[in-house]
Amino acid sequence: MKILVTVKRVPDPYAKVVPNTAGTDIAREGLQWAINPFDEIALEEAIRIKEAGKANEIVAVSIGGDECQEQLRTALAMGADRAVLIQITEWLDPTSIAHVLTRIYQREQPQLILMGKQAIDTDDNQVGQMLAALLDLPQATFASKIHIENGTATVERETDAGIETIRVPLPAIITADLRLNQPRYVALTGIVRARSKPLEVLPLAELGIAPQVRVRLLAVERPPARQAGKRVADVRELVRLLKEEARVI
Amino acid sequence: MRTITLRGGEFLLREVEPAQVFTPEDFTSEDLLLAQAAEEFVRGEVQPRNEAIEKQEEGLTVRLLKKAGELGLLGADLPEAFGGLELPKTTSTLIAEKMSLQASFAVSWGAHVGIGTLPILFFGTPEQKQKYLPRLAKGELIAAFALSEANCGSDPLSARTKATLAPDGKHYLLNGEKMWTTNAGWADLFIVFAKVDGEKFTAFIVERGFPGVSVGREEHKMGIKGSSTRRVILDNAQVPVENVLHEIGKGHHVAFGVLNIGRFKLAAAALGGSKEALTIATRYAKERQQFGQPIANFGLIKHKLAEMATQIYALESTVYRTAGMLDEVFHGIDPLAPDANAQYREADEEYPVECAILKVFGSEVLDYVADETVQIHGGFGYTEEFHAAQIYRDSRINRIFEGTNEINRLLMLDQLMRRALKGKLPGLMEAAQAIRAELNQPQMPTPDPIDPLEAIGKYIVNAKKAILMTAGMAVEQVGTELEEKQEIVAHLADCLIQLYAMESVWLRTRKLQQKGLDITIPLAMTRVFAYEAFDTIEAHARRALHAFAEGDMLQILLAALKRYTRRTSEVNTMALRRQIADYVLQHERAWMAGGK
Numbered sequence: 114m115k116i117l118v119t120v121k122r123v124p125d126p127y128a129k130v131v132p133n134t135a136g137t138d139i140a141r142e143g144l145q146w147a148i149n150p151f152d153e154i155a156l157e158e159a160i161r162i163k164e165a166g167k168a169n170e171i172v173a174v175s176i177g178g179d180e181c182q183e184q185l186r187t188a189l190a191m192g193a194d195r196a197v198l199i200q201i202t203e204w205l206d207p208t209s210i211a212h213v214l215t216r217i218y219q220r221e222q223p224q225l226i227l228m229g230k231q232a233i234d235t236d237d238n239q240v241g242q243m244l245a246a247l248l249d250l251p252q253a254t255f256a257s258k259i260h261i262e263n264g265t266a267t268v269e270r271e272t273d274a275g276i277e278t279i280r281v282p283l284p285a286i287i288t289a290d291l292r293l294n295q296p297r298y299v300a301l302t303g304i305v306r307a308r309s310k311p312l313e314v315l316p317l318a319e320l321g322i323a324p325q326v327r328v329r330l331l332a333v334e335r336p337p338a339r340q341a342g343k344r345v346a347d348v349r350e351l352v353r354l355l356k357e358e359a360r361v362i
Numbered sequence: 363m364r365t366i367t368l369r370g371g372e373f374l375l376r377e378v379e380p381a382q383v384f385t386p387e388d389f390t391s392e393d394l395l396l397a398q399a400a401e402e403f404v405r406g407e408v409q410p411r412n413e414a415i416e417k418q419e420e421g422l423t424v425r426l427l428k429k430a431g432e433l434g435l436l437g438a439d440l441p442e443a444f445g446g447l448e449l450p451k452t453t454s455t456l457i458a459e460k461m462s463l464q465a466s467f468a469v470s471w472g473a474h475v476g477i478g479t480l481p482i483l484f485f486g487t488p489e490q491k492q493k494y495l496p497r498l499a500k501g502e503l504i505a506a507f508a509l510s511e512a513n514c515g516s517d518p519l520s521a522r523t524k525a526t527l528a529p530d531g532k533h534y535l536l537n538g539e540k541m542w543t544t545n546a547g548w549a550d551l552f553i554v555f556a557k558v559d560g561e562k563f564t565a566f567i568v569e570r571g572f573p574g575v576s577v578g579r580e581e582h583k584m585g586i587k588g589s590s591t592r593r594v595i596l597d598n599a600q601v602p603v604e605n606v607l608h609e610i611g612k613g614h615h616v617a618f619g620v621l622n623i624g625r626f627k628l629a630a631a632a633l634g635g636s637k638e639a640l641t642i643a644t645r646y647a648k649e650r651q652q653f654g655q656p657i658a659n660f661g662l663i664k665h666k667l668a669e670m671a672t673q674i675y676a677l678e679s680t681v682y683r684t685a686g687m688l689d690e691v692f693h694g695i696d697p698l699a700p701d702a703n704a705q706y707r708e709a710d711e712e713y714p715v716e717c718a719i720l721k722v723f724g725s726e727v728l729d730y731v732a733d734e735t736v737q738i739h740g741g742f743g744y745t746e747e748f749h750a751a752q753i754y755r756d757s758r759i760n761r762i763f764e765g766t767n768e769i770n771r772l773l774m775l776d777q778l779m780r781r782a783l784k785g786k787l788p789g790l791m792e793a794a795q796a797i798r799a800e801l802n803q804p805q806m807p808t809p810d811p812i813d814p815l816e817a818i819g820k821y822i823v824n825a826k827k828a829i830l831m832t833a834g835m836a837v838e839q840v841g842t843e844l845e846e847k848q849e850i851v852a853h854l855a856d857c858l859i860q861l862y863a864m865e866s867v868w869l870r871t872r873k874l875q876q877k878g879l880d881i882t883i884p885l886a887m888t889r890v891f892a893y894e895a896f897d898t899i900e901a902h903a904r905r906a907l908h909a910f911a912e913g914d915m916l917q918i919l920l921a922a923l924k925r926y927t928r929r930t931s932e933v934n935t936m937a938l939r940r941q942i943a944d945y946v947l948q949h950e951r952a953w954m955a956g957g958k
Contacts, residue, residue, distance in 0.1 A: 143949065143956040183391050190395065191383060245647075297401040298406065301434030305447050 114168040114261075114283075116159040117223035118193065119214070120175045121149040122184045123234040132333040139333055148184045151229025155289040157296040158259060159227050160192040168225070169259050170194050174217050176210055184313060190299045191308035196312040197221075199320065209324030211243035216320040218248055223284065224243055225266070230255050230288040241288040251281035254323075255290040366690050370713045371778050373862055374826055375597070375793045383866070384452055384686025386678060387874060387955050392929055393453045400435055400460040408464045415466050415588035416752075418580065423588065424504060424548045431501025435461065438921050440483060445496035445753040452682065455630045459681075462634030464758035466588025469631075473509045474498070475591075478505025480620045481565060483697075484706040485608035490567060491697075494551065497839050501623050506549035508540035508568075508594045509617055515542075516769045518617055519563055523556040523596060527603075533604070534558070536566065536574070536599040541944025542763070544575045545715035547590030554594065554601075555613050562611035566601050574599035574791040585755030608703075619710050622717040624764050628683060632760055636731040637952045639753045643735040644950050646750075648866035650740075657738070661936070664943035672887040673727045673940050676863045676953045678721060679870040684716050714777045718770040719862050722855070722954045724766060732757035734886035771850060771855035775833065782923065794834040797827050803920050810931045815872055817931050818892040822865050823900045825899050828859045828926035832903040835919060840910050853906035857899045863883065864895040883945045883953050884939040893933050898928035 124130050125145035128245035135139040139277070148156070159171045174201045175181040185196035195273065201214055231238035245252035253259075258269035261283075270277050271290055281287075345351045355362045366383045390395075407426060408415070409827040414422055425939060430436055438454035440446020449457070462468035479498045482490055497503045515519045523538025536556050543552065552575075554568045568575060578593035608616050647658035657663050691709035711733055732754045736743035743750040761767045781787040810817040833854050840847055876883045900923070907919045945953060 143954070183395070186392065186395060190399075298403050298433055300432070301393070301396050301399055301438065301447055303434075304396050304399060305434070308392070 114162075114225065115172065115221065115223040116162065116168050116225045116302045117217065117221055118152070118156045118171060118173050119190070119226075119228040119240075120156065120173065120181075120184050120188050121171045121232045121234075122146050122177055122181045123149045123227070123232055125235055126150055132335060136334055138344050146180070146183065148187055149229050149232045149329070149335075150236070151231060151233070151289055151291070153229075153296045153357055154293050155229050155293070156188055156191060156193065156286075157294050158256075158289060158298075161294065162225075162259070162261055163192070165199060170221065172221055174199065174214075176205065176213055178202075179314075182314075184306075184349050185207060185312055186307055187299060189310045189312065190303040191297065192303065194310060196310070198312065198314045199322040200316045202317075204330065205228050205235045205324055206264070206326050207239035208243060208328075208330035209326050211240050211247055213320065214325050215247050215316065216322055218244075220320075221273075224264075225261075225283055226250075226286045227248070228286065228288050228292060232353055237278070241286055245286045248286075252286040252287070253279055253281050253285060254288045256287050257290050257292045259287060340351045365955070366687075366712075368687060369945075370711075371549050371715045371781050371787045373716070373776070374830065374858070374920050375787075375789050377823070380691075380869045380876055383683045383869045383873065384387070384689070385870045386456075386682050387870075387877065387879065388686075389452070389456065389557060390504055390810070393456060394857060396438075396449070396453060396455045397460050399433065400457045401463070403433060403435060403520065404431065404461060404463045405808075410469045412464060412588075412752075415464065417433070418547070418588060418590065421588070421648070423467065424468060425471065427474060427504055428501040430471065431499065435503050436479075437499035439475065439480070440495060440499050443697050444491055445481070445499035451692055452685045455681065455685040456625050458630040458701075460638075462631035463638050465588045465753075466587075468634070469586050469589040469759075470545055472624075472627060472631060473507060474505050476624050477507035477620050478545065478549070478551075478553065480623060480758040481507070481607060481616050482567065484619055484710065485565070485616050485703055486567075488698075489594055489604070494567065497581040503550040504545055504548055506552045506594075507545050508543045508552045508554045508940060510542045510548070511689070512541050513537060516766060518555065519614060521555055521563065522555070524560050525556040525558045525564060525566065525601070527558075528600070529817050531603070533600045534566065536568070536596040536601055538596050539578075540594040540596070542581070542591055543594045544578075544593035545590055546594055549582060552594055553607065554596065555617055556596070556655075558601050563613035563617075565607040565608045565613045565616040567599050567605040567607050568596075568599060569605075572600050584758060586753070586759055587755075603839055615707065620712050621765060622710055623688075625717040625721035625770065626681075626688065626713075628760060628764050629677065629720035630685075632724035633674065633681050635753070635757065636670070636674050636677065639728075639731045639735045639750075640667070640674060640946065641951050642749055642753070643667065643670065643731075643738045644699075644946055646748075647738050648947060648950075655830050658943075661940070663738060664947075665936075666738060667889070667946045668939035668942035669944045670731045671701060671952050672890050672939075673730060675887045675889050676867050676875075676882065677724055677727045678952075679866040680720060680863045683866045683869065684713065684720055687713060687716065710833035715774050715858070716766075716862065718773045719859050721764055721770050722767045723859050723863055725757075728757050728760055732936050741843075746852060768848075768852070771852045774855045774858050775844075775851050778833075783823075794830055796926065797831050797834070800827075801831070801925070805925065807928060807930075810929055812931075814889055814931075814933075815868065815875070817929075818868050820862075820863070820889065821892065821896045822868060824926040825857075825861050825864070825896060828899060828903050828923055829854070830862060831919075831922055831926065832857070832906050836906060839915075847909070849904050850909045853902040853909070856902045857906075860895040860902075862897045864892050864899075867891050879955055886941050887953065889933045890935050890938050890942070893935070896929065898925065902929070 125147045128145050162168045171193045173193040173196045175185050211266050228241045253268035255270045256268045257271045260267040265280055265282050266281050396554050437446035438449045440447045445731050460823045461471050479936050482494050525534040528535050554566045558564045563619050574597045581591045647663050648656050650657045680935045689711045695705045736754045737752045739750045742748050782790045867888050873886045903923055911919050
């Protein structure tokens with residue numbers, strides 16, 4: 114079985130992100146970057162499936178600029194066998210990313226696509242579902258447990274109502290939630306071994322696709338500063354303020 | 363013969379170009395990935411267990427070391443043939459920096475991979491290497507280095523531990539007690555030094571399980587409480603003859619041979635610890651409110667943060683420049699070659715002066731940073747409720763172990779002289795003579811260049827001459843008594859430390875500039891550091907001259923010193939430091955090159 118895992122480059126989850134001075138994007142200067150944590154969980158799951166003898170190849174794919182090679186190298190160091198970078202020069206919206214991924218799917222023909230449920234930079238939570246629709250494949254989102262057996266995946270997903278267990282025939286798209294697993298530390302030995310693993314760089318044009326971007330990023334701004342609290346003299350004043358100023362009662 | 367940019371000690375005589383030195387900005391993305399892997403391990407597994415480590419929870423440090431071994435974190439410096447990763451010295455130094463974010467663990471790790479493991483790599487027989495190194499690389503065995511004794515610390519050759527050949531001719535019987543052995547509580551093997559027949563100082567590989575080997579109780583230390591420090595007791599300890607390490611009577615090669623690298627690595631560890639402390643101090647300064655505002659707003663707090671960042675930048679520049687030099691001499695040694703050990707030894711013996719400089723400079727930068735971290739925390743810094751107190755306690759040992767800073771200061775001049783006598787420092791005598799000739803010529807003072815980096819370049823050239831002049835005169839005037847007049851030697855050592863750091867900073871900032879990177883903050887730090895270093899060099903040289911010359915001779919020498927330390931430019935260190943502090947406050951860390 115071949116598993117395709119998506120790897121998005123995002124700002125380090127612990128980095129302090131601020132808008133740039135023009136307010137057109139985040140300030141990228143000096144930022145640390147990482148694999149989207151949900152993608153990392155998806156990759157870890159793929160590695161565990163392979164270690165259990167249920168898969169023989171893991172392909173990591175990223176869509177972005179050349180700098181994404183760093184995250185793909187990390188993916189190779191963790192245990193992916195191959196990596197593919199689809200080079201883009203313009204930002205793509207979730208629909209376009211899903212369209213690009215359909216081409217990767219056709220090219221690679223994996224039996225399983227594992228993705229993070231969302232990326233922590235834009236928090237869209239759309240690509241997995243869109244990709245399933247475009248490919249007309251079953252989907253199991255927000256997976257917190259995955260069991261692969263005889264060409265089907267049994268997936269537990271965390272919902273507000275409780276844990277839901279679903280079964281999907283493969284090939285399918287599964288998106289990883291936070292509690293699916295705890296990704297391993299990257300071993301130095303793995304990094305050194307990754308030197309000889311293939312990392313293919315494909316310009317978007319070579320996939321024969323020209324996505325129509327329908328979402329535009331208008332502005333990036335700080336959330337409004339929280340206003341200082343106010344001391345009130347008694348309950349009577351509190352109720353009055355809640356009614357008249359806050360207008361919540 | 364491989365090409366070496368600068369031989370050991372040659373920095374005092376020659377100029378190099380920025381392109382010839384290694385800087386942290388030269389790391390590849392793979393190097394950074396390796397460092398990140400080390401950092402994630404320490405932040406994820408080690409730091410959260412700080413309290414348990416400090417209490418020496420049973421088995422914890424060994425478990426962490428074994429886990430580090432599984433991840434390859436014990437094998438950076440070892441050849442692939444012996445289970446290591448065979449990384450360049452630059453990369454292994456970066457890993458050492460990242461492994462040092464919890465001081466006790468850093469010491470346990472450092473003793474294992476450094477003075478515990480390297481003696482076998484540098485001096486072992488092929489059989490010893492094959493038997494021990496792969497298991498040390500994996501963490502299956504933990505190593506320790508047992509040299510000091512109760513009455514023999516700075517003077518290791520006075521050791522009293524004895525080795526006698528047993529009547530069976532197959533074993534040595536070792537008797538004696540070693541002190542301050544790091545990792546003793548959990549080590550599986552010890553590099554032990556003993557005198558064969560009470561005379562021939564010799565190294566042995568001693569397994570913990572050999573009959574007659576035991577360890578004492580834990581020492582109650584001021585800091586690095588989570589590291590194990592015990593006596594190793596050898597009571598007719600039976601050590602097979604094949605466990606003699608290197609030649610009988612040549613134990614001093616082993617003892618001193620790994621200390622250079624050990625001293626260098628200590629500076630890398632001090633760098634990691636200093637950066638961590640700066641971040642902690644900065645966050646506290648931003649949180650702590652006094653007079654209705656964060657104390658970070660105040661000039662004297664900004665001064666401290668900026669000075670910490672500047673010292674860290676200087677240490678970092680110095681550490682990685684030296685790592686690059688070490689890499690030049692260690693690179694390409696075939697670990698399986700019949701003369702591999704001789705090659706390792708030659709490489710290791712190239713930079714004792716630079717390694718001693720780094721040991722002193724690194725430990726003193728860390729001490730300064732730790733001290734100011736406590737100071738910024740005020741009264742809270744004096745309680746164990748905050749991490750600052752632990753940083754302060756943990757820092758202190760660095761000025762003591764791996765050769766006290768006093769011993770290392772004395773070593774610098776001693777090693778320079780030895781290298782010169784052995785012909786390993788060509789040009790020293792010529793340089794000293796050229797200065798003498800130059801001093802005999804009248805010279806019209808010229809104004810300093812306006813460009814700050816050019817001006818600093820001129821000061822570096824002049825500082826070298828001032829130091830060569832002072833050291834040369836000290837050797838000539840004081841002669842053999844110089845060994846006894848340690849104060850003069852220490853003044854010269856401080857000159858060398860400041861010069862080496864000042865030049866390393868200057869070269870790095872110029873390299874940044876040549877790479878087209880933003881040098882606003884590096885330039886500010888370079889100016890603050892270089893001007894003060896130049897002042898410090900002048901002051902130490904002046905005091906050295908006063909210590910051995912008098913009358914007309916003193917006046918002539920002081921005039922000569924003035925000629926080389928005169929400067930016509932000055933800097934506004936207050937304004938520069940505020941600029942540096944604002945960077946530190948914004949990023950909550952020491953300076954690093956921005957994204958691409």
